[in-house]
Amino acid sequence: MSTDLVPVRRALLSVSDKTGLVDLARVLADRGVELLSTGGTAQALRDAGLPVRDVAEVTAFPEMLDGRVKTLHPVVHGGLLARRDLDEHRAALDTHGIGTIDLLVVNLYPFEATVAKGADYATCIENIDIGGPAMLRSAAKNHAFVTVLTDVADYAPLLAELEANDGATSPGFRKAAALTAFSRTAAYDAAVSAWMAGALAEATPRRRAFAGELAQPLRYGENPHQAAAFYRDGSSRPGVATARQLQGKELSYNNINDTDAAFELVAEFAPDAGPACAIIKHANPCGVAHGASLAEAYRAAYDCDRTSAFGGIVALNQTLDAETAAAIAEIFTEVVIAPDVTDEAAAIFAGKKNLRLLVTGGLPDPAVSALAWRQVAGGFLVQSRDNGRLDPGALKVVTKRAPTDVELADLAFAWTVAKHVKSNAIVYARAGATVGIGAGQMSRVDSTRIAARKAEDMATALGLATVPTIGSCVASDAFFPFPDGLLAAAAAGATAVIQPGGSMRDAEVIAAADEAGLAMVFTGMRHFRH
Template sequence: MQNSPDFVAVRRALLSVSDKTDIVPFATALAERGVELVSTGGTARALEAAGLPVRAIDDLTGFPEMMDGRLKTLHPRVHGGLLARRELESHRNAAEEHGIAPIDLVCVNLYPFTQTLASGAPPAEVIEQIDIGGPAMVRSAAKNHMWTAIVTSPAQYAEIQNELNQNDGQLSRHTRSTLAAEAFRTTATYDAAIATWMLDHTGTDQTGAVAPPVQLGLSTGHALRYGENPHQAAWAYPARSGDGVLQAKQLSGKELSYNNLADAAAALDLVADLGQNAPAAAAIIKHTNPCGAAAGDEPLSVLDNAWAGDPVAAFGGILALWSKVDLPLAEHIAQPGRFLEVILAPKFSPEASSRLAERWPNARLLEDGELD
């Protein structure tokens, strides 16, 4: 990553928001610091109505807003001001030659696409709420957070104001980087909602196969056999945090289904809670409902107590254990009259995993160090 100045002074801000919550107090605080306010359309009108000095975007660009507002900020004098690397002489010279002024802070939130979609609006109206200029400015400013701060939510206004007050009108490198990360998350979420809506209208990709869901901020996923019901598609994505049942190592058994994963995740959460205060714990889940759970000092008796909660419902369920499974515990699990779809534990001895795989060849054995 390029070297970034520790602090950047905010002298010019571009404000263009769909959600105008608290934009007037925020802009007022900037103006009181001597920041030049540049704004678009309805945002400019709201600021002017509050008595704030505002420079219209068409004065900056030399072009009027046109095509029902579809063209406002898509202009070199906007994006040049956002993207210029001010430490480079060539960028400074190009900006001077073409009348491009640097923009130190951008405050943008996007057209209400998801809200419009949820309202049941017709497709033509939904399409008009697909923001183009907003995400372009957000991404330009976030890419160049070395020099430009990007604010994407009214929830960030107070923090920005406080830092400007504390740092004599400047924003720190850490704040600019944090805001940029949130900005990219915002545009990714926004684009994912649009892509999902458009995929729902087609339902298939060019080959005729069901299109995979939009992936957002997750590790590489994989398709499951089906969703909660056989007619539904499902994909699984491990969290980047490294936590959760999808991080477990499968030692044997059939491929995990959506329902297996949902039940295993519930069992993992329950046994982890129980295991905080006891050396041994067990939880049995079926259809995401607990069939039995227990905690204590000795794994064999804890397993029996958990199974006794509802032996009928536990048949074909998911068992999660807080302790390592050795051969004696595996023999106890595998006794006649019991059947399990998934067994989740921090560790299985080789003898234990062999015994359980022999007893139930299709049962999934999951080893999850998170339970250690």
């Protein structure tokens, strides 16, 4: 492989996104680089008064099939793939009259954007680029001699490289550019295959590929000895990946993970149904509440577990206002994420330089189905995200006593929160706020008891006369395998229970609920979260 500088004497430019095209081409032309181009790109260069040769003229073969075939030709790929250090390659070029191409500038048909706009099947198919990826791969493979660019963001670094090397590129620059090109074609193919699997309703295609674009390198991962980076998947779903950070330090790996968990949870509560707040610590909610105002919702969520809320993530379902910002600013908070923020609220946070403030412009739709994946040794698991939501009409009352309307409202609230708590999950709720959360225990009865103990701690911290689990409703993300967990909830003062049902001992659990005077409903839906 060549270790030398390679002068750029001949360039092929064929781009969908013409941002910066003319400026780049003008610098190249001023350096004496011969410009080759196709279709609309060539026309844009001519309109700018730049000298350019059509690829069809070079190949002596016209563009055809509505532009589907224009660069798929030996003259193009020979010029990209020929090794200049091999006599037989140079001889073949001479025999067939093929000139080498030193620089390829290609960005692809906007397939991802076309899909994102909801285009029909035929339109999406027409926006699958064939010639572009083929040229990128040819040039990237032959990066010992060819420089390849795939993105407008690469233009300025190329011009700086040419300036530094008197019109040539270095091996390191070409290698890095080749990596970018191969990554781009891989991501493009992944987007096409993912779209087609969805279009054909193929849940388990023979091969799966996932791709993302670097959003930012991270200082480290979950722990300082782990390398990490944050990638965007190109979707427009509002959240931490699409948010604008208005202030604060750079987000960490754990910040991003926890902020995503918080925002997905609070998005379960539609803004037009009233203000809601979720406080997350280590990907688990430590307090969630509705309120007459955002400030009231925040205070109720905070009161569920004040100890855990310190240094947590706060997610809001409405525009952050000054009163809520002032309340949040009373303690150390890592991140606040909301659809928007008032100027007054932003001014309050401005004095908290370590607090990260993110605005998203909207809430993610909790009903949307998307793929979630997790790595395991030798492979990865893929599933649709848990977009299951409670259907009040599908609830089955299984006890002698039916829940009251007030209990039904708190049961629905607790069930919604439990969906976002690590299994085994138990959530006590009263008056539209969590009052005890038990997460991630190996035993469901332990989660029930831990949540009740946290409520006792809450009562002590707030100076309450009674423990807030008395008169509460409790949700369990999966069935009670034995009556012990349910009886522990009853002992804590719960009056109603919501759970999926489906245990071999459902009859025993129902009998225990009746004996304790509890109302209980089955959802028929489980919400494990590991």
